[in-house]
Amino acid sequence: xxxxxxxxxxxxxxxxxxxxxxxxxxxxxxxxxxxxxxxxxxxxxxxxxxxxxxxxxxxxxxxxxxxxxxxxxxxxxxxxxxxxxxxxxxxxxxxxxx
Numbered sequence: 001x002x003x004x005x006x007x008x009x010x011x012x013x014x015x016x017x018x019x020x021x022x023x024x025x026x027x028x029x030x031x032x033x034x035x036x037x038x039x040x041x042x043x044x045x046x047x048x049x050x051x052x053x054x055x056x057x058x059x060x061x062x063x064x065x066x067x068x069x070x071x072x073x074x075x076x077x078x079x080x081x082x083x084x085x086x087x088x089x090x091x092x093x094x095x096x097x098x
Contacts, residue, residue, distance in 0.1 A: 003030035003062050003069070004041050005076070006054035014079045015054060017044060023054060027080050028069050033059065 004017040015023040016030035021044070024030065033041045038059060045057025060076050062069050071080060 001062055001064055002033045002038065002059040003027060004033065004045050004057055005030075005060045005079070006045055006048070006057035009052055009055050016060075017041065017057075023048070027062070027071070030062075030069065032062070032064065032069070 006015055006017075006023070007013065008015045008023060013025055015025055016027050018024040018029050019031045031041070042057065042059065045054065048054045049057055060071055061073065062071055
């Protein structure tokens with residue numbers, strides 16, 4: 001099973017294609033894609049990229065449990081959960097000058 005992931009162009013947040021055709025930040029709300037649907041769903045991502053909604057859409061392997069959906073690869077798990085560093089340290093902690 002797979003889901004379609006991309007980055008929202010406005011803010012770079014990881015988003016997933018939902019069952020109603022919109023983009024969601026929550027993988028649990030993502031549309032689960034069978035092997036037969038892969039090409040059609042990727043086409044939806046390409047169209048969204050052409051419309052400047054998202055960038056770099058691609059399919060992510062997921063495992064589905066009774067109440068959750070989890071990526072099967074560490075890279076995607078990190079993308080889903082956000083940075084692995086403390087946000088109060090380093091470059092990310094600097095405030096932009098107004």
